[in-house]
Amino acid sequence: MLAVTAADHPSAAGGPVAVLANPTAGRGRHLGLLPQVLERLAAAGRPVRMLEARSAVEAQAACHEAVAEGASGLVAVGGDGTVHLALQAVAGTSVPFGAVPAGTGNDFAVDTGFPADPLAAANVIAAAVRDGRSHPVDLARVTAADGTRRWYGAVLAAGFDAIVNERANRMRWPRGPRRYDLAILVELARLRPRRYTLRLDGETHEVDAVLVAVGNCPTYGGGMRICPAADPTDGLLDVVVGGRFDRRTLMRVKPRIYQGTHVEHPLVRSYRARTVEVAAEGITTYADGERAVDLPVTITVVPGAVRLLR
Incomplete structure (x- = not known):
């Protein structure tokens, strides 16, 4: 599969890594891991910015804002619902995306090669951010x-x-x-x-x-x-x-x-x-x-x- 480097997407120049986390994903069973996930993402050497949202509408708006402001990456910590919200913002843009599986269903994350363990996934994402590496995959667009x-x-x-x-x-x-x-x-x-x-x-x-x-x-x-x-x-x-x-x-x-x-x-x-x-x-x-x-x-x-x- 083709790997894309930092030179191919200007958003990787140095903006923060934006993180959308769903504290209720997986009925909250991974909630205690969030500080460790953020710590591991920070190991990439970029600022980590938690997105604040009290609803799905606010979450999607926050993701769009982060992308527009030049985030070096957007990371969703949660299940397929959280990933789905984040994809609306990064699809078709140069901002790369990471999924930390922490929900009841983690189908997209696992099917596209992220480790099923949340901390292992955070390590993989941090390494990719640090190295300016990303891999393109397809999405489906519904009209x-x-x-x-x-x-x-x-x-x-x-x-x-x-x-x-x-x-x-x-x-x-x-x-x-x-x-x-x-x-x-x-x-x-x-x-x-x-x-x-x-x-x-x-x-x-x-x-x-x-x-x-x-x-x-x-x-x-x-x-x-x-x-x-x-x-x-x-x-x-x-x-x-x-x-x-x-x-x-x-x-x-x-x-x-x-x-x-x-x-x-x-x-x-x-x-x-x-x-x-x-x-x-x-x-x-x-x-x-x-x-x-x-x-x-x-x-x-x-x-x-x-x-x-x-």
């Missing part, structure tokens, strides 16, 4: 029907998993993981294939499906290999479609997603494309586990859209 654009790094879900997430987010009871479990039960009872129109590099496919995922990376949901062959350096998106599953078949196949063997099921189809258009009625998509936009959407891979500090 909604109203022109809204958003980036994601790992996977966009537009099927059963997205529907479950939307159900869980609307529920006020119970709290914690049980809310998601209850949402699964509710949506399983309502399960039905939906008609999707997919356009893959201009070729139209009409499908009845239960699962639809568009991956830049292989995994989502904390290690589920929904798009097992996806490679964030190949300039392509992987599209995995699970067809007319009934409840019993879906529950039998779903555990196989952790190993990526679900793609061998006769009702599953896999495709690759640079541009993917997805349309269906009544579905809100989730990208990197975060609520994104309603279908229809156009998803385009942007090669080398972000430079990783590793």
